[in-house]
Amino acid sequence: MALDQKWKELPAVQSRFLFYSVAAGIVFLLLLLRLWYLQIVSYEDLQARSIRNRTRVLSLDAPRGPIFDRNGVLLVDNRPSFQVSVMRQDVENRSLLFERLSPLLAMKTSELERRWQEGKRFPIYRPVPLAQDVSRKIVERVQEHSVDLPGILIEVRPVRDYLEHGSAAHLIGYLGEITEKELQSGDFNQYRAGEFVGKTALEKKYEPYLRGEKGRRLVEVDVQGKLLRQLQMEPSTPGNKIYLTIDRELQRATDEIFAEESGAAVALDVKTGEILAMVSRPTFNPALFVKGIAGDEWRALAKDDRHPLQNKVIAGQYPPGSTFKMIVALAALREGVIGTERTIDCRGDFVVGGSRYRCWKKWGHGLTNLNKALRESCDVWFYQVGLELGIDKLSKAAKEFGLGSPTGYPLAGERSGNMPSQEWKHQHYNKPWYAGETVIASIGQGFVLATPIQLAVMMAAIANNGKVLKPQVVRKIEDWEGHLLLHPEPEIVRQLDYSAADWKTVKDGLVAVVNDARGTGRVAHLDNVLVAGKTGTSQVVRRKSDEEEKLGKDGEIPYRFRPHALFVAYAPAEKPEIAVAVVVEHGQSGGRAAGPIAKRIIQRYMELKGQVPQEQKE
Amino acid sequence: MFDRRLVSNFDWVLLFTVLIVAGIGIANLFSATASWQPGGTPLYLKQMLWLSGGILIALTICLVDYRHLEYFAIHLYCLGLGLLLYVLLLGRSTMGATRWINLGFINLQPGEVIKVAIILVLARIFSKTANPFGYGLFEIWKPALLLLLPVVLILKEPDLGTAMMVIFIAVSMLLFAGLKRGTLVVLGLLGTFIAVAGWFGLHDYQRARIRTFLNPEADPLGSGYHIIQSKIAVGSGGLFGKGFIQGTQSQLSFLPERHTDFAFSVFAEEWGFAGSLVLLALYFFLIVWGLYVARRAADRFGLFLAVGVTAMIFWHIVVNLGMVIGLLPVVGVPLPFFSYGGTSMVTMMIGVGLLMNVSMRRFMF
Numbered sequence: 001m002a003l004d005q006k007w008k009e010l011p012a013v014q015s016r017f018l019f020y021s022v023a024a025g026i027v028f029l030l031l032l033l034r035l036w037y038l039q040i041v042s043y044e045d046l047q048a049r050s051i052r053n054r055t056r057v058l059s060l061d062a063p064r065g066p067i068f069d070r071n072g073v074l075l076v077d078n079r080p081s082f083q084v085s086v087m088r089q090d091v092e093n094r095s096l097l098f099e100r101l102s103p104l105l106a107m108k109t110s111e112l113e114r115r116w117q118e119g120k121r122f123p124i125y126r127p128v129p130l131a132q133d134v135s136r137k138i139v140e141r142v143q144e145h146s147v148d149l150p151g152i153l154i155e156v157r158p159v160r161d162y163l164e165h166g167s168a169a170h171l172i173g174y175l176g177e178i179t180e181k182e183l184q185s186g187d188f189n190q191y192r193a194g195e196f197v198g199k200t201a202l203e204k205k206y207e208p209y210l211r212g213e214k215g216r217r218l219v220e221v222d223v224q225g226k227l228l229r230q231l232q233m234e235p236s237t238p239g240n241k242i243y244l245t246i247d248r249e250l251q252r253a254t255d256e257i258f259a260e261e262s263g264a265a266v267a268l269d270v271k272t273g274e275i276l277a278m279v280s281r282p283t284f285n286p287a288l289f290v291k292g293i294a295g296d297e298w299r300a301l302a303k304d305d306r307h308p309l310q311n312k313v314i315a316g317q318y319p320p321g322s323t324f325k326m327i328v329a330l331a332a333l334r335e336g337v338i339g340t341e342r343t344i345d346c347r348g349d350f351v352v353g354g355s356r357y358r359c360w361k362k363w364g365h366g367l368t369n370l371n372k373a374l375r376e377s378c379d380v381w382f383y384q385v386g387l388e389l390g391i392d393k394l395s396k397a398a399k400e401f402g403l404g405s406p407t408g409y410p411l412a413g414e415r416s417g418n419m420p421s422q423e424w425k426h427q428h429y430n431k432p433w434y435a436g437e438t439v440i441a442s443i444g445q446g447f448v449l450a451t452p453i454q455l456a457v458m459m460a461a462i463a464n465n466g467k468v469l470k471p472q473v474v475r476k477i478e479d480w481e482g483h484l485l486l487h488p489e490p491e492i493v494r495q496l497d498y499s500a501a502d503w504k505t506v507k508d509g510l511v512a513v514v515n516d517a518r519g520t521g522r523v524a525h526l527d528n529v530l531v532a533g534k535t536g537t538s539q540v541v542r543r544k545s546d547e548e549e550k551l552g553k554d555g556e557i558p559y560r561f562r563p564h565a566l567f568v569a570y571a572p573a574e575k576p577e578i579a580v581a582v583v584v585e586h587g588q589s590g591g592r593a594a595g596p597i598a599k600r601i602i603q604r605y606m607e608l609k610g611q612v613p614q615e616q617k618e
Numbered sequence: 619m620f621d622r623r624l625v626s627n628f629d630w631v632l633l634f635t636v637l638i639v640a641g642i643g644i645a646n647l648f649s650a651t652a653s654w655q656p657g658g659t660p661l662y663l664k665q666m667l668w669l670s671g672g673i674l675i676a677l678t679i680c681l682v683d684y685r686h687l688e689y690f691a692i693h694l695y696c697l698g699l700g701l702l703l704y705v706l707l708l709g710r711s712t713m714g715a716t717r718w719i720n721l722g723f724i725n726l727q728p729g730e731v732i733k734v735a736i737i738l739v740l741a742r743i744f745s746k747t748a749n750p751f752g753y754g755l756f757e758i759w760k761p762a763l764l765l766l767l768p769v770v771l772i773l774k775e776p777d778l779g780t781a782m783m784v785i786f787i788a789v790s791m792l793l794f795a796g797l798k799r800g801t802l803v804v805l806g807l808l809g810t811f812i813a814v815a816g817w818f819g820l821h822d823y824q825r826a827r828i829r830t831f832l833n834p835e836a837d838p839l840g841s842g843y844h845i846i847q848s849k850i851a852v853g854s855g856g857l858f859g860k861g862f863i864q865g866t867q868s869q870l871s872f873l874p875e876r877h878t879d880f881a882f883s884v885f886a887e888e889w890g891f892a893g894s895l896v897l898l899a900l901y902f903f904l905i906v907w908g909l910y911v912a913r914r915a916a917d918r919f920g921l922f923l924a925v926g927v928t929a930m931i932f933w934h935i936v937v938n939l940g941m942v943i944g945l946l947p948v949v950g951v952p953l954p955f956f957s958y959g960g961t962s963m964v965t966m967m968i969g970v971g972l973l974m975n976v977s978m979r980r981f982m983f
Contacts, residue, residue, distance in 0.1 A: 017913045021906050028902045034943050038853040039891040046853025054866045222870040
């Protein structure tokens with residue numbers, strides 16, 4: 001014991017107590033330093049990482065902007081669609097769940113399983129869609145059984161609702177799932193795979209206005225990614241409202257009158273260039289594309305030789321035929337080639353360069369002046385005048401009216417048609433221009449091609465004494481607070497320089513076409529409004545050998561070789577408001593096939609004009 | 619044998635310090651397990667039971683004069699060795715590496731028994747042979763052998779953490795007993811050599827842990843995950859913490875083993891640097907108090923006993939904290955009085971019992 005005490009009293013041993021305490025203190029200080037480093041120095045970084053650990057951002061779909069007609073009538077809306085989805089994290093017995101769900105949804109379990117597997121590439125807190133756009137009945141059935149269906153939820157998602165079905169489908173366009181290429185292009189930064197974007201026409205062009213702002217839900221998840229609660233929510237902002245220039249009633253009427261015929265019709269406001277109606281037939285229902293169109297349906301649409309997906313108003317190129325004659329007349333007047341009373345004796349044919357060109361009227365029109373030539377569409381008169389004018393002057397005048405180049409239609413897909421000249425032929429065929437080519441160009445055949453929109457713009461320019469207008473499709477774009485985001489002003493591309501007398505001469509001729517007893521456009525006559533117009537029947541290119549072969553027993557020409565029927569018009573003639581261009585593909589006769597359509601459009605326009613004040617009274 | 623002085627000299631300071639730490643630990647456990655319901659008794663209640671049991675054991679130990687324990691040191695040591703052997707053989711024949719024996723109410727871990735036994739047996743030897751000049755190299759063959767036998771068996775299990783703890787305790791006691799300078803140098807070189815050679819004897823998972831410790835970000839989903847998540851938890855606590863049951867890392871289960879080895883991460887996340895500072899201060903006080911008890915001990919056996927127990931508590935704290943804050947590799951060492959677990963609690967409370975025993979009998983001679 002004494003030994004014990006002595007050893008313990010040794011300074012060396014005593015100092016060990018101090019040494020151990022100090023050593024322990026240093027170690028604890030080191031630990032504290034480390035804690036200081038983590039909790040104070042690295043705090044912000046580690047705090048941020050802890051937040052990233054536990055939070056996820058879910059996006060909320062924004063309803064796409066609605067589309068209205070010029071009067072605020074809803075054309076395209078969004079409707080809620082029901083989607084049956086499964087929250088993977090809440091499912092314990094998947095096969096049992098699918099067995100129960102299969103009869104309710106009328107889907108095979110293998111199909112459900114396939115969708116489940118597809119959904120695995122998404123984070124676990126994101127519901128996997130099993131069935132899209134299901135009926136209310138199915139929703140009710142699923143809800144009744146919800147107790148037996150853990151993890152199944154009904155989601156409501158906005159989808160495009162086309163209230164007018166196929167009407168104006170070419171103007172509005174359709175949506176489609178965003179492609180890999182689009183995603184990588186950098187123009188679609190806010191989008192993710194599986195979302196729908198505008199693929200054509202208006203839906204494509206105004207995608208940035210229509211898509212709205214996605215909402216965000218900040219949620220908390222645990223280590224397995226299981227969704228625990230919502231931390232924050234920013235609701236989505238719906239897309240902006242687009243008001244079109246078209247009038248739904250006029251659009252409907254145009255669609256109806258076309259019935260089974262193929263072709264195109266467009267009506268313009270002659271003062272503003274606003275498109276009041278725009279129909280391309282046959283049409284398609286854009287709703288098909290909402291669910292993701294099936295391969296067969298797509299092929300059927302794309303392969304149909306009547307081209308339902310093409311907007312023929314802007315992309316259909318037709319020889320304008322006799323509707324072109326008014327340009328020849330105007331150009332000849334301006335260039336001083338003819339006076340108003342220039343008379344030509346039509347004997348039914350015309351010979352130039354050794355070739356014989358016929359007038360449509362076998363026995364000829366006899367003595368013909370400008371008014372009669374337009375009214376009765378005398379070809380020989382125009383052959384002669386066109387030849388005297390020359391192709392280059394004719395071409396220049398036609399181009400001023402907007403033929404041969406795009407009119408400036410604001411949406412994609414417009415084609416330029418064609419207006420030949422000597423230089424053009426030299427460039428494209430490296431051949432000189434022949435007089436015979438001028439002859440047939442003078443009646444809008446041969447190399448001359450025009451789109452219905454070009455013809456409408458041309459007609460409007462005549463109606464308003466020379467203002468070549470840019471067609472408009474959008475009246476305004478508004479957000480939900482009523483702020484104007486876009487409000488296109490009428491745009492005059494060119495002011496044409498013709499004398500008042502020239503305008504009057506040609507316009508009188510156009511009035512006579514419809515209103516004179518011998519006019520070729522009698523069919524478009526209306527009692528209460530003076531219509532000015534011009535018929536056109538344009539040959540479809542065909543080979544000689546075909547002609548003989550394919551002629552049917554009863555003399556019927558096969559459909560695809562029948563000439564196109566055209567009619568252009570404006571009204572009221574005294575104070576024009578509306579210009580119309582109609583093409584009925586293979587309609588045989590401009591007067592008979594296209595005239596009634598133009599007439600109906602004008603008639604309906606006048607009816608609607610009369611109705612507006614009435615509606616306001618109510 | 620019972621003396622009034624025993625009551626008046628009872629070490630209340632030690633007991634209260636331990637109880638405060640354990641109390642914080644139980645509150646922390648309540649938070650750590652708040653978000654999951656494993657069924658059955660909640661863990662914080664179980665831990666309270668373990669604590670009560672531990673206090674009972676500690677008080678029971680106080681009843682017996684520690685000098686009587688000196689006699690039983692060698693028996694306990696042999697029992698520990700036997701259990702280690704038993705586990706090793708049983709483990710081989712049945713289910714691979716097993717570290718415990720199921721006694722029904724508690725999993726008896728021979729490693730824990732050895733920790734206590736080695737303290738007792740070394741205290742006994744050192745108290746008899748310590749001399750003013752320190753040990754020479756050839757005077758320590760006996761303690762060295764007594765240390766090496768169980769360490770080899772533990773490493774065979776394999777349980778690197780426990781083996782390290784046993785070595786650290788023994789070395790701390792040996793250094794306190796004193797070594798000649800030459801012996802110190804030789805042993806230092808030998809230790810370094812063994813450490814280097816040992817690297818090649820490590821299991822793959824052990825090596826992976828050390829590599830991960832050196833660069834946790836290299837394998838953030840694999841073995842680095844624990845360390846990264848623990849660092850995020852601790853660091854995101856900031857100065858004052860996220861608040862009780864508000865720690866997102868722990869409540870949302872990003873933190874693994876958050877009721878046992880990583881309990882301190884939960885605490886640091888929810889109470890911040892301020893809370894950590896308080897807890898570390900308590901622990902530091904405990905260590906200094908343990909050394910104080912050793913210094914006041916009535917005899918050399920008591921002194922070494924107290925030093926051993928203090929070393930055991932100290933190394934557990936340091937290795938655990940070092941691990942959860944990314945200073946040391948991940949080795950499964952619980953934080954004394956704080957981590958959930960009956961075995962750890964019982965071992966530590968036995969240690970506390972021994973300390974109190976020494977402390978209250980300081981005037982007994």
